[in-house]
Amino acid sequence: MPRATIELKIRRQDAPSAPPRWEEFSLPYRPNMNVISCLMEIRKRPVTKQGTTTTPPAWEASCLEEVCGSCTMRVNGAPRQSCATLIDRLPPGTVTLEPLTKFQVVRDLIVDRSPMLEALIQVKGWIPIDGTYDLGPGPRIAESERATAYAFSRCMTCGCCMEVCPQYNERSEFIGPAPLAQVRLFNAHPTGRMNAAERLQTIMGRGGLADCGNAQNCVQVCPKEIPLTEAFGELGRQTTLLWLKNLLGK
Ligand code: SF4
Ligand code: SF4
Ligand code: FES
Structure with missing residues:
Protein backbone atom coordinates (compact mmCIF):
# COMPACT_ATOMS: atom_id res chain seq x y z
CA MET A 1 0.00 0.00 0.00
CA ASP A 112 31.41 18.98 12.75
CA ARG A 113 33.35 15.97 11.43
CA SER A 114 36.73 17.64 11.90
CA PRO A 115 37.89 15.24 14.69
CA MET A 116 37.99 12.54 12.01
CA LEU A 117 40.12 14.77 9.76
CA GLU A 118 42.39 15.70 12.68
CA ALA A 119 42.89 11.98 13.34
CA LEU A 120 43.90 11.56 9.68
CA ILE A 121 46.54 14.27 10.20
CA GLN A 122 47.70 12.50 13.37
CA VAL A 123 48.28 9.24 11.46
CA LYS A 124 49.81 10.98 8.41
CA GLY A 125 47.01 9.83 6.13
CA TRP A 126 48.71 10.93 2.92
CA ILE A 127 51.50 10.12 0.47
CA PRO A 128 54.40 12.59 0.74
CA ILE A 129 55.43 14.06 -2.58
CA ASP A 130 58.41 16.28 -3.22
CA GLY A 131 57.31 19.35 -5.18
CA THR A 132 54.71 19.65 -7.88
CA TYR A 133 56.91 18.91 -10.89
CA ASP A 134 56.55 15.75 -12.98
CA LEU A 135 58.14 12.88 -11.06
CA GLY A 136 57.62 10.42 -13.88
CA PRO A 137 55.66 7.18 -13.58
CA GLY A 138 55.28 5.85 -10.04
CA PRO A 139 56.39 2.40 -8.96
CA ARG A 140 54.32 -0.46 -10.35
CA ILE A 141 52.31 -2.59 -7.96
CA ALA A 142 50.70 -5.98 -8.36
CA GLU A 143 47.04 -6.06 -9.38
CA SER A 144 46.08 -7.75 -6.09
CA GLU A 145 47.75 -4.90 -4.12
CA ARG A 146 45.99 -2.32 -6.27
CA ALA A 147 42.62 -3.97 -5.66
CA THR A 148 43.19 -3.98 -1.88
CA ALA A 149 44.32 -0.37 -1.89
CA TYR A 150 41.30 0.64 -3.98
CA ALA A 151 38.93 -0.87 -1.42
CA PHE A 152 40.44 1.30 1.35
CA SER A 153 40.71 4.39 -0.85
CA ARG A 154 36.91 4.50 -1.17
CA CYS A 155 36.54 5.90 2.34
CA MET A 156 34.51 9.14 2.15
CA THR A 157 34.95 10.11 5.85
CA CYS A 158 31.19 9.86 6.24
CA GLY A 159 31.52 8.86 9.91
CA CYS A 160 29.04 5.93 9.87
CA CYS A 161 31.69 3.60 11.32
CA MET A 162 32.57 6.10 14.04
CA GLU A 163 28.88 6.54 14.89
CA VAL A 164 28.36 2.84 15.67
CA CYS A 165 31.72 2.16 17.31
CA PRO A 166 31.18 1.65 21.06
CA GLN A 167 34.82 2.61 21.72
CA TYR A 168 34.59 6.00 19.95
CA ASN A 169 32.92 8.61 22.15
CA GLU A 170 33.58 11.89 23.94
CA ARG A 171 35.12 10.09 26.94
CA SER A 172 37.63 8.02 24.96
CA GLU A 173 40.82 8.95 23.13
CA PHE A 174 40.28 6.29 20.46
CA ILE A 175 40.85 7.75 17.00
CA GLY A 176 38.23 5.41 15.53
CA PRO A 177 37.97 2.90 12.68
CA ALA A 178 38.12 5.18 9.61
CA PRO A 179 41.51 6.83 10.38
CA LEU A 180 42.96 3.43 11.37
CA ALA A 181 41.94 1.94 8.04
CA GLN A 182 43.76 4.75 6.25
CA VAL A 183 46.99 3.72 7.98
CA ARG A 184 46.49 0.32 6.35
CA LEU A 185 46.04 2.06 2.96
CA PHE A 186 49.02 4.42 3.11
CA ASN A 187 51.40 1.87 4.66
CA ALA A 188 50.76 -0.37 1.66
CA HIS A 189 51.63 2.32 -0.89
CA PRO A 190 55.19 2.07 -2.32
CA THR A 191 55.85 5.74 -1.46
CA GLY A 192 53.64 5.93 1.61
CA ARG A 193 55.61 3.01 3.06
CA MET A 194 58.46 5.44 3.83
CA ASN A 195 56.38 6.77 6.75
CA ALA A 196 54.97 3.41 7.80
CA ALA A 197 56.91 3.26 11.08
CA GLU A 198 55.76 6.77 12.10
CA ARG A 199 52.13 5.86 11.41
CA LEU A 200 52.48 2.63 13.35
CA GLN A 201 54.15 4.40 16.30
CA THR A 202 51.15 6.75 16.43
CA ILE A 203 48.59 3.97 16.52
CA MET A 204 50.66 2.01 19.07
CA GLY A 205 50.14 4.90 21.47
CA ARG A 206 47.13 6.17 23.41
CA GLY A 207 43.89 6.14 21.47
CA GLY A 208 45.35 3.76 18.89
CA LEU A 209 44.74 0.22 17.72
CA ALA A 210 44.68 -1.32 21.21
CA ASP A 211 41.53 0.68 22.01
CA CYS A 212 39.53 -1.22 19.37
CA GLY A 213 37.33 -3.70 21.21
CA ASN A 214 36.73 -5.75 18.05
CA ALA A 215 32.94 -5.38 18.28
CA GLN A 216 32.90 -5.25 14.44
CA ASN A 217 29.94 -2.83 14.27
CA CYS A 218 32.00 -0.60 12.00
CA VAL A 219 32.48 -3.09 9.20
CA GLN A 220 28.76 -3.86 9.17
CA VAL A 221 27.65 -0.27 8.52
CA CYS A 222 30.34 0.98 6.14
CA PRO A 223 28.43 1.98 2.97
CA LYS A 224 31.59 1.42 0.92
CA GLU A 225 32.06 -2.09 2.31
CA ILE A 226 35.61 -1.27 3.38
CA PRO A 227 37.17 -4.31 5.04
CA LEU A 228 37.84 -2.45 8.29
CA THR A 229 38.42 -5.45 10.51
CA GLU A 230 40.83 -6.93 7.95
CA ALA A 231 42.74 -3.64 8.23
CA PHE A 232 42.91 -3.89 12.03
CA GLY A 233 44.24 -7.46 11.76
CA GLU A 234 46.95 -6.40 9.33
CA LEU A 235 47.84 -3.37 11.47
CA GLY A 236 48.09 -5.67 14.49
CA ARG A 237 50.65 -7.71 12.57
CA GLN A 238 52.58 -4.60 11.49
CA THR A 239 52.63 -3.07 14.98
CA THR A 240 53.83 -6.36 16.53
CA LEU A 241 56.69 -6.57 14.02
CA LEU A 242 57.65 -2.96 14.74
CA TRP A 243 57.48 -3.57 18.50
CA LEU A 244 59.82 -6.57 18.12
CA LYS A 245 62.16 -4.55 15.91
CA ASN A 246 62.27 -1.75 18.49
CA LEU A 247 62.86 -4.31 21.25
CA LEU A 248 65.79 -5.85 19.42
CA GLY A 249 67.12 -2.40 18.55
CA LYS A 250 67.12 -3.08 14.79
S1 SF4 B 1 35.83 -3.31 15.56
FE1 SF4 B 1 34.39 -2.43 17.04
S2 SF4 B 1 35.64 -1.33 18.52
FE2 SF4 B 1 36.91 -1.73 16.72
S3 SF4 B 1 36.67 0.10 15.49
FE3 SF4 B 1 35.12 -1.36 14.76
S4 SF4 B 1 33.27 -0.87 15.94
FE4 SF4 B 1 35.00 0.13 16.95
S1 SF4 C 1 31.87 4.10 7.25
FE1 SF4 C 1 33.32 3.48 5.66
S2 SF4 C 1 33.32 5.18 4.22
FE2 SF4 C 1 32.39 5.95 6.10
S3 SF4 C 1 34.08 6.84 7.27
FE3 SF4 C 1 33.89 4.74 7.92
S4 SF4 C 1 35.33 3.59 6.67
FE4 SF4 C 1 34.99 5.56 5.65
S1 FES D 1 25.73 14.20 -0.93
FE1 FES D 1 27.63 13.17 -1.14
S2 FES D 1 27.26 11.27 -0.19
FE2 FES D 1 25.34 12.24 -0.12
Missing part, protein backbone atom coordinates in the same frame (compact mmCIF):
# COMPACT_ATOMS: atom_id res chain seq x y z
CA PRO A 2 1.78 3.23 -1.13
CA ARG A 3 2.01 6.14 1.31
CA ALA A 4 -0.49 8.99 0.83
CA THR A 5 1.92 11.39 2.51
CA ILE A 6 5.52 11.36 3.72
CA GLU A 7 5.67 12.03 7.44
CA LEU A 8 8.98 13.30 8.79
CA LYS A 9 10.21 14.07 12.29
CA ILE A 10 13.38 16.15 12.36
CA ARG A 11 15.62 16.91 15.31
CA ARG A 12 16.38 20.62 15.16
CA GLN A 13 19.10 22.55 16.98
CA ASP A 14 19.78 26.19 16.16
CA ALA A 15 23.42 26.28 17.34
CA PRO A 16 25.99 23.97 18.99
CA SER A 17 24.92 24.98 22.50
CA ALA A 18 21.21 25.50 21.79
CA PRO A 19 18.68 22.99 23.19
CA PRO A 20 17.44 20.43 20.63
CA ARG A 21 13.76 20.14 19.70
CA TRP A 22 11.68 17.96 17.38
CA GLU A 23 9.58 19.23 14.51
CA GLU A 24 7.16 17.23 12.37
CA PHE A 25 6.44 17.75 8.69
CA SER A 26 3.98 16.18 6.28
CA LEU A 27 4.64 16.18 2.53
CA PRO A 28 2.50 14.95 -0.37
CA TYR A 29 3.85 11.57 -1.52
CA ARG A 30 5.78 11.36 -4.77
CA PRO A 31 7.52 8.19 -5.91
CA ASN A 32 11.34 7.95 -5.94
CA MET A 33 11.96 10.71 -3.39
CA ASN A 34 15.09 10.49 -1.31
CA VAL A 35 15.63 12.12 2.09
CA ILE A 36 17.40 15.11 0.51
CA SER A 37 14.48 15.78 -1.86
CA CYS A 38 12.12 15.73 1.15
CA LEU A 39 14.34 18.27 2.91
CA MET A 40 14.33 20.42 -0.24
CA GLU A 41 10.52 20.33 -0.29
CA ILE A 42 10.41 21.42 3.36
CA ARG A 43 12.88 24.21 2.59
CA LYS A 44 10.49 25.56 -0.09
CA ARG A 45 7.69 25.83 2.48
CA PRO A 46 8.97 25.44 6.05
CA VAL A 47 5.66 24.90 7.83
CA THR A 48 5.28 22.12 10.40
CA LYS A 49 2.55 19.50 10.36
CA GLN A 50 0.84 21.54 13.08
CA GLY A 51 0.78 24.59 10.79
CA THR A 52 3.55 26.61 12.47
CA THR A 53 5.97 28.48 10.22
CA THR A 54 9.55 27.57 11.10
CA THR A 55 13.07 28.03 9.75
CA PRO A 56 14.21 25.72 6.91
CA PRO A 57 16.15 22.76 8.34
CA ALA A 58 19.90 22.90 7.69
CA TRP A 59 21.73 19.91 6.21
CA GLU A 60 24.88 19.27 4.21
CA ALA A 61 25.17 17.63 0.79
CA SER A 62 27.48 17.86 -2.17
CA CYS A 63 27.85 14.97 -4.63
CA LEU A 64 24.31 13.56 -4.29
CA GLU A 65 25.65 10.16 -5.35
CA GLU A 66 27.06 8.60 -2.16
CA VAL A 67 30.64 9.66 -2.81
CA CYS A 68 31.38 12.66 -0.59
CA GLY A 69 29.79 11.47 2.67
CA SER A 70 28.72 14.98 3.69
CA CYS A 71 24.98 14.22 3.81
CA THR A 72 25.37 11.48 6.42
CA MET A 73 22.79 11.58 9.20
CA ARG A 74 20.74 9.18 11.28
CA VAL A 75 17.68 8.02 9.36
CA ASN A 76 15.27 6.07 11.55
CA GLY A 77 18.10 5.73 14.07
CA ALA A 78 20.75 4.33 11.70
CA PRO A 79 23.62 6.31 10.13
CA ARG A 80 23.38 6.55 6.36
CA GLN A 81 23.75 8.88 3.39
CA SER A 82 20.54 10.88 3.03
CA CYS A 83 21.13 11.33 -0.72
CA ALA A 84 21.10 7.55 -1.22
CA THR A 85 18.17 6.83 1.10
CA LEU A 86 14.98 6.35 -0.89
CA ILE A 87 11.74 6.90 1.02
CA ASP A 88 10.12 4.05 -0.94
CA ARG A 89 12.67 1.62 0.54
CA LEU A 90 12.03 2.65 4.15
CA PRO A 91 9.44 0.84 6.27
CA PRO A 92 6.02 2.51 6.45
CA GLY A 93 5.53 5.16 9.11
CA THR A 94 7.24 8.38 10.15
CA VAL A 95 10.80 8.92 8.91
CA THR A 96 13.01 10.24 11.71
CA LEU A 97 16.02 12.40 10.85
CA GLU A 98 18.71 13.24 13.40
CA PRO A 99 22.31 14.44 13.24
CA LEU A 100 25.11 11.96 13.95
CA THR A 101 25.64 11.68 17.70
CA LYS A 102 29.43 11.23 17.86
CA PHE A 103 30.23 14.70 16.49
CA GLN A 104 29.24 18.15 17.68
CA VAL A 105 26.10 19.53 16.08
CA VAL A 106 26.74 22.72 14.11
CA ARG A 107 23.09 23.26 13.24
CA ASP A 108 20.15 20.86 12.79
CA LEU A 109 21.46 17.92 10.73
CA ILE A 110 24.96 19.35 10.17
CA VAL A 111 27.76 18.07 12.40
Whole structure:
Protein backbone atom coordinates (compact mmCIF):
# COMPACT_ATOMS: atom_id res chain seq x y z
CA MET A 1 0.00 0.00 0.00
CA PRO A 2 1.78 3.23 -1.13
CA ARG A 3 2.01 6.14 1.31
CA ALA A 4 -0.49 8.99 0.83
CA THR A 5 1.92 11.39 2.51
CA ILE A 6 5.52 11.36 3.72
CA GLU A 7 5.67 12.03 7.44
CA LEU A 8 8.98 13.30 8.79
CA LYS A 9 10.21 14.07 12.29
CA ILE A 10 13.38 16.15 12.36
CA ARG A 11 15.62 16.91 15.31
CA ARG A 12 16.38 20.62 15.16
CA GLN A 13 19.10 22.55 16.98
CA ASP A 14 19.78 26.19 16.16
CA ALA A 15 23.42 26.28 17.34
CA PRO A 16 25.99 23.97 18.99
CA SER A 17 24.92 24.98 22.50
CA ALA A 18 21.21 25.50 21.79
CA PRO A 19 18.68 22.99 23.19
CA PRO A 20 17.44 20.43 20.63
CA ARG A 21 13.76 20.14 19.70
CA TRP A 22 11.68 17.96 17.38
CA GLU A 23 9.58 19.23 14.51
CA GLU A 24 7.16 17.23 12.37
CA PHE A 25 6.44 17.75 8.69
CA SER A 26 3.98 16.18 6.28
CA LEU A 27 4.64 16.18 2.53
CA PRO A 28 2.50 14.95 -0.37
CA TYR A 29 3.85 11.57 -1.52
CA ARG A 30 5.78 11.36 -4.77
CA PRO A 31 7.52 8.19 -5.91
CA ASN A 32 11.34 7.95 -5.94
CA MET A 33 11.96 10.71 -3.39
CA ASN A 34 15.09 10.49 -1.31
CA VAL A 35 15.63 12.12 2.09
CA ILE A 36 17.40 15.11 0.51
CA SER A 37 14.48 15.78 -1.86
CA CYS A 38 12.12 15.73 1.15
CA LEU A 39 14.34 18.27 2.91
CA MET A 40 14.33 20.42 -0.24
CA GLU A 41 10.52 20.33 -0.29
CA ILE A 42 10.41 21.42 3.36
CA ARG A 43 12.88 24.21 2.59
CA LYS A 44 10.49 25.56 -0.09
CA ARG A 45 7.69 25.83 2.48
CA PRO A 46 8.97 25.44 6.05
CA VAL A 47 5.66 24.90 7.83
CA THR A 48 5.28 22.12 10.40
CA LYS A 49 2.55 19.50 10.36
CA GLN A 50 0.84 21.54 13.08
CA GLY A 51 0.78 24.59 10.79
CA THR A 52 3.55 26.61 12.47
CA THR A 53 5.97 28.48 10.22
CA THR A 54 9.55 27.57 11.10
CA THR A 55 13.07 28.03 9.75
CA PRO A 56 14.21 25.72 6.91
CA PRO A 57 16.15 22.76 8.34
CA ALA A 58 19.90 22.90 7.69
CA TRP A 59 21.73 19.91 6.21
CA GLU A 60 24.88 19.27 4.21
CA ALA A 61 25.17 17.63 0.79
CA SER A 62 27.48 17.86 -2.17
CA CYS A 63 27.85 14.97 -4.63
CA LEU A 64 24.31 13.56 -4.29
CA GLU A 65 25.65 10.16 -5.35
CA GLU A 66 27.06 8.60 -2.16
CA VAL A 67 30.64 9.66 -2.81
CA CYS A 68 31.38 12.66 -0.59
CA GLY A 69 29.79 11.47 2.67
CA SER A 70 28.72 14.98 3.69
CA CYS A 71 24.98 14.22 3.81
CA THR A 72 25.37 11.48 6.42
CA MET A 73 22.79 11.58 9.20
CA ARG A 74 20.74 9.18 11.28
CA VAL A 75 17.68 8.02 9.36
CA ASN A 76 15.27 6.07 11.55
CA GLY A 77 18.10 5.73 14.07
CA ALA A 78 20.75 4.33 11.70
CA PRO A 79 23.62 6.31 10.13
CA ARG A 80 23.38 6.55 6.36
CA GLN A 81 23.75 8.88 3.39
CA SER A 82 20.54 10.88 3.03
CA CYS A 83 21.13 11.33 -0.72
CA ALA A 84 21.10 7.55 -1.22
CA THR A 85 18.17 6.83 1.10
CA LEU A 86 14.98 6.35 -0.89
CA ILE A 87 11.74 6.90 1.02
CA ASP A 88 10.12 4.05 -0.94
CA ARG A 89 12.67 1.62 0.54
CA LEU A 90 12.03 2.65 4.15
CA PRO A 91 9.44 0.84 6.27
CA PRO A 92 6.02 2.51 6.45
CA GLY A 93 5.53 5.16 9.11
CA THR A 94 7.24 8.38 10.15
CA VAL A 95 10.80 8.92 8.91
CA THR A 96 13.01 10.24 11.71
CA LEU A 97 16.02 12.40 10.85
CA GLU A 98 18.71 13.24 13.40
CA PRO A 99 22.31 14.44 13.24
CA LEU A 100 25.11 11.96 13.95
CA THR A 101 25.64 11.68 17.70
CA LYS A 102 29.43 11.23 17.86
CA PHE A 103 30.23 14.70 16.49
CA GLN A 104 29.24 18.15 17.68
CA VAL A 105 26.10 19.53 16.08
CA VAL A 106 26.74 22.72 14.11
CA ARG A 107 23.09 23.26 13.24
CA ASP A 108 20.15 20.86 12.79
CA LEU A 109 21.46 17.92 10.73
CA ILE A 110 24.96 19.35 10.17
CA VAL A 111 27.76 18.07 12.40
CA ASP A 112 31.41 18.98 12.75
CA ARG A 113 33.35 15.97 11.43
CA SER A 114 36.73 17.64 11.90
CA PRO A 115 37.89 15.24 14.69
CA MET A 116 37.99 12.54 12.01
CA LEU A 117 40.12 14.77 9.76
CA GLU A 118 42.39 15.70 12.68
CA ALA A 119 42.89 11.98 13.34
CA LEU A 120 43.90 11.56 9.68
CA ILE A 121 46.54 14.27 10.20
CA GLN A 122 47.70 12.50 13.37
CA VAL A 123 48.28 9.24 11.46
CA LYS A 124 49.81 10.98 8.41
CA GLY A 125 47.01 9.83 6.13
CA TRP A 126 48.71 10.93 2.92
CA ILE A 127 51.50 10.12 0.47
CA PRO A 128 54.40 12.59 0.74
CA ILE A 129 55.43 14.06 -2.58
CA ASP A 130 58.41 16.28 -3.22
CA GLY A 131 57.31 19.35 -5.18
CA THR A 132 54.71 19.65 -7.88
CA TYR A 133 56.91 18.91 -10.89
CA ASP A 134 56.55 15.75 -12.98
CA LEU A 135 58.14 12.88 -11.06
CA GLY A 136 57.62 10.42 -13.88
CA PRO A 137 55.66 7.18 -13.58
CA GLY A 138 55.28 5.85 -10.04
CA PRO A 139 56.39 2.40 -8.96
CA ARG A 140 54.32 -0.46 -10.35
CA ILE A 141 52.31 -2.59 -7.96
CA ALA A 142 50.70 -5.98 -8.36
CA GLU A 143 47.04 -6.06 -9.38
CA SER A 144 46.08 -7.75 -6.09
CA GLU A 145 47.75 -4.90 -4.12
CA ARG A 146 45.99 -2.32 -6.27
CA ALA A 147 42.62 -3.97 -5.66
CA THR A 148 43.19 -3.98 -1.88
CA ALA A 149 44.32 -0.37 -1.89
CA TYR A 150 41.30 0.64 -3.98
CA ALA A 151 38.93 -0.87 -1.42
CA PHE A 152 40.44 1.30 1.35
CA SER A 153 40.71 4.39 -0.85
CA ARG A 154 36.91 4.50 -1.17
CA CYS A 155 36.54 5.90 2.34
CA MET A 156 34.51 9.14 2.15
CA THR A 157 34.95 10.11 5.85
CA CYS A 158 31.19 9.86 6.24
CA GLY A 159 31.52 8.86 9.91
CA CYS A 160 29.04 5.93 9.87
CA CYS A 161 31.69 3.60 11.32
CA MET A 162 32.57 6.10 14.04
CA GLU A 163 28.88 6.54 14.89
CA VAL A 164 28.36 2.84 15.67
CA CYS A 165 31.72 2.16 17.31
CA PRO A 166 31.18 1.65 21.06
CA GLN A 167 34.82 2.61 21.72
CA TYR A 168 34.59 6.00 19.95
CA ASN A 169 32.92 8.61 22.15
CA GLU A 170 33.58 11.89 23.94
CA ARG A 171 35.12 10.09 26.94
CA SER A 172 37.63 8.02 24.96
CA GLU A 173 40.82 8.95 23.13
CA PHE A 174 40.28 6.29 20.46
CA ILE A 175 40.85 7.75 17.00
CA GLY A 176 38.23 5.41 15.53
CA PRO A 177 37.97 2.90 12.68
CA ALA A 178 38.12 5.18 9.61
CA PRO A 179 41.51 6.83 10.38
CA LEU A 180 42.96 3.43 11.37
CA ALA A 181 41.94 1.94 8.04
CA GLN A 182 43.76 4.75 6.25
CA VAL A 183 46.99 3.72 7.98
CA ARG A 184 46.49 0.32 6.35
CA LEU A 185 46.04 2.06 2.96
CA PHE A 186 49.02 4.42 3.11
CA ASN A 187 51.40 1.87 4.66
CA ALA A 188 50.76 -0.37 1.66
CA HIS A 189 51.63 2.32 -0.89
CA PRO A 190 55.19 2.07 -2.32
CA THR A 191 55.85 5.74 -1.46
CA GLY A 192 53.64 5.93 1.61
CA ARG A 193 55.61 3.01 3.06
CA MET A 194 58.46 5.44 3.83
CA ASN A 195 56.38 6.77 6.75
CA ALA A 196 54.97 3.41 7.80
CA ALA A 197 56.91 3.26 11.08
CA GLU A 198 55.76 6.77 12.10
CA ARG A 199 52.13 5.86 11.41
CA LEU A 200 52.48 2.63 13.35
CA GLN A 201 54.15 4.40 16.30
CA THR A 202 51.15 6.75 16.43
CA ILE A 203 48.59 3.97 16.52
CA MET A 204 50.66 2.01 19.07
CA GLY A 205 50.14 4.90 21.47
CA ARG A 206 47.13 6.17 23.41
CA GLY A 207 43.89 6.14 21.47
CA GLY A 208 45.35 3.76 18.89
CA LEU A 209 44.74 0.22 17.72
CA ALA A 210 44.68 -1.32 21.21
CA ASP A 211 41.53 0.68 22.01
CA CYS A 212 39.53 -1.22 19.37
CA GLY A 213 37.33 -3.70 21.21
CA ASN A 214 36.73 -5.75 18.05
CA ALA A 215 32.94 -5.38 18.28
CA GLN A 216 32.90 -5.25 14.44
CA ASN A 217 29.94 -2.83 14.27
CA CYS A 218 32.00 -0.60 12.00
CA VAL A 219 32.48 -3.09 9.20
CA GLN A 220 28.76 -3.86 9.17
CA VAL A 221 27.65 -0.27 8.52
CA CYS A 222 30.34 0.98 6.14
CA PRO A 223 28.43 1.98 2.97
CA LYS A 224 31.59 1.42 0.92
CA GLU A 225 32.06 -2.09 2.31
CA ILE A 226 35.61 -1.27 3.38
CA PRO A 227 37.17 -4.31 5.04
CA LEU A 228 37.84 -2.45 8.29
CA THR A 229 38.42 -5.45 10.51
CA GLU A 230 40.83 -6.93 7.95
CA ALA A 231 42.74 -3.64 8.23
CA PHE A 232 42.91 -3.89 12.03
CA GLY A 233 44.24 -7.46 11.76
CA GLU A 234 46.95 -6.40 9.33
CA LEU A 235 47.84 -3.37 11.47
CA GLY A 236 48.09 -5.67 14.49
CA ARG A 237 50.65 -7.71 12.57
CA GLN A 238 52.58 -4.60 11.49
CA THR A 239 52.63 -3.07 14.98
CA THR A 240 53.83 -6.36 16.53
CA LEU A 241 56.69 -6.57 14.02
CA LEU A 242 57.65 -2.96 14.74
CA TRP A 243 57.48 -3.57 18.50
CA LEU A 244 59.82 -6.57 18.12
CA LYS A 245 62.16 -4.55 15.91
CA ASN A 246 62.27 -1.75 18.49
CA LEU A 247 62.86 -4.31 21.25
CA LEU A 248 65.79 -5.85 19.42
CA GLY A 249 67.12 -2.40 18.55
CA LYS A 250 67.12 -3.08 14.79
S1 SF4 B 1 35.83 -3.31 15.56
FE1 SF4 B 1 34.39 -2.43 17.04
S2 SF4 B 1 35.64 -1.33 18.52
FE2 SF4 B 1 36.91 -1.73 16.72
S3 SF4 B 1 36.67 0.10 15.49
FE3 SF4 B 1 35.12 -1.36 14.76
S4 SF4 B 1 33.27 -0.87 15.94
FE4 SF4 B 1 35.00 0.13 16.95
S1 SF4 C 1 35.33 3.59 6.67
FE1 SF4 C 1 33.32 3.48 5.66
S2 SF4 C 1 31.87 4.10 7.25
FE2 SF4 C 1 33.89 4.74 7.92
S3 SF4 C 1 34.08 6.84 7.27
FE3 SF4 C 1 34.99 5.56 5.65
S4 SF4 C 1 33.32 5.18 4.22
FE4 SF4 C 1 32.39 5.95 6.10
S1 FES D 1 25.73 14.20 -0.93
FE1 FES D 1 27.63 13.17 -1.14
S2 FES D 1 27.26 11.27 -0.19
FE2 FES D 1 25.34 12.24 -0.12
